[in-house]
């Protein structure tokens with residue numbers, strides 16, 4: 377199953393030292409190892425941020441967050457206190 | 468050293484490991500399955516009943532076990548060390564599937580599951596370091612195994628720098644742990660699935676949370692001027708959004724969830740056969756289904772925040788217009804009924 381291909385994931389191959397942590401943590405196998413590490417399946421990225429957090433040299437950047445419409449609405453409605461009680465944050 | 472400060476300030480934690488302040492939400496722990504360090508891997512009626520309740524959104528928060536180091540089987544100094552959160556459902560997976568001997572370090576994730584806790588920074592570098600510093604683990608190696616899904620909250624190189632422990636990310640599913648220990652990592656163990664069983668397990672929470680809206684619909688059915696089908700329309704709308712959509716998700720034609728919702732909700736138009744004056748309420752029902760499907764983005768394993776925002780930028784204005792239209796037509800329907 378695929379979602380919209382708009383993820384903010386960026387990979388700087390020059391910085392990469394090939395430690396393979398990103399291969400280990402990514403739940404959707406976005407990165408693969410050929411001769412070097414490559415960002416092969418960007419469309420599958422869910423912006424969980426695991427690769428960015430665990431890359432020791434900051435070769436990866438992504439605006440991490442959870443892809444949850446309720447959470448997005450909730451953050452938006454936080455501005456309006458009286459509306460907040462109608463929406464409970466999930467998870 | 469570079470610290471991604473957006474999630475937490477790792478430096479302050481390193482210097483203040485013991486004095487950390489945590490928000491205490493509840494002190495109620497489930498204790499009957501642990502005594503001292505020993506874990507009872509047998510399931511009791513109590514466990515099953517509680518778990519069913521939690522799956523249905525009853526007492527879902529604060530369903531947690533005390534933090535600390537536990538023994539699964541009879542571990543010795545060569546046994547592996549697993550780290551996990553203190554959510555009882557998570558712990559039950561360990562109790563059910565771990566057949567070998569392990570040390571298990573339970574950290575405080577405030578009774579939420581590993582993935583959600585990691586996303587919020589609760590299953591985070593700081594908490595792991597804090598627990599590693601406060602507990603003595605009697606092993607001769609220095610490896611710890613973290614759940615792969617804790618990745619978004621963890622900076623493994625920082626843990627290594629501060630505690631000297633080597634961090635290994637284990638398989639996604641705890642069922643694979645025993646095989647992982649003996650045979651090593653297999654590609655499939657890293658893959659997050661979202662198969663029918665995963666989706667079915669989500670249904671009860673979704674269904675229970677729609678009860679209150681159905682109650683409102685039931686009351687509205689008796690309001691003069693509104694169609695007496697109101698309750699049934701919303702019941703079907705809710706089934707479409709909460710049950711049909713999750714089950715058939717892989718074969719839905721659109722990538723944007725809310726469009727699938729509107730597509731499914733066309734079924735509601737069948738109510739026009741019994742009552743033409745139900746159109747306004749039907750439009751509301753369609754809106755409800757679409758909203759439910761859009762909300763389901765949060766339960767799936769393959770949506771990204773940027774994607775959801777893009778969908779919502781399109782969906783929300785459309786839904787507002789739809790809602791206004793539904794309101795106007797309902798008003799006309801009521802006037803026709805009453806006059």
Ligand code: SF4
Nearest residue numbers: 402421422424425427
């Ligand atoms: S953000 Fe998450 S899903 Fe995206 S590439 Fe990184 S680890 Fe993989």
Ligand code: SF4
Nearest residue numbers: 392393395396398431
């Ligand atoms: S984690 Fe960073 S340095 Fe390591 S292989 Fe991936 S991109 Fe390269």
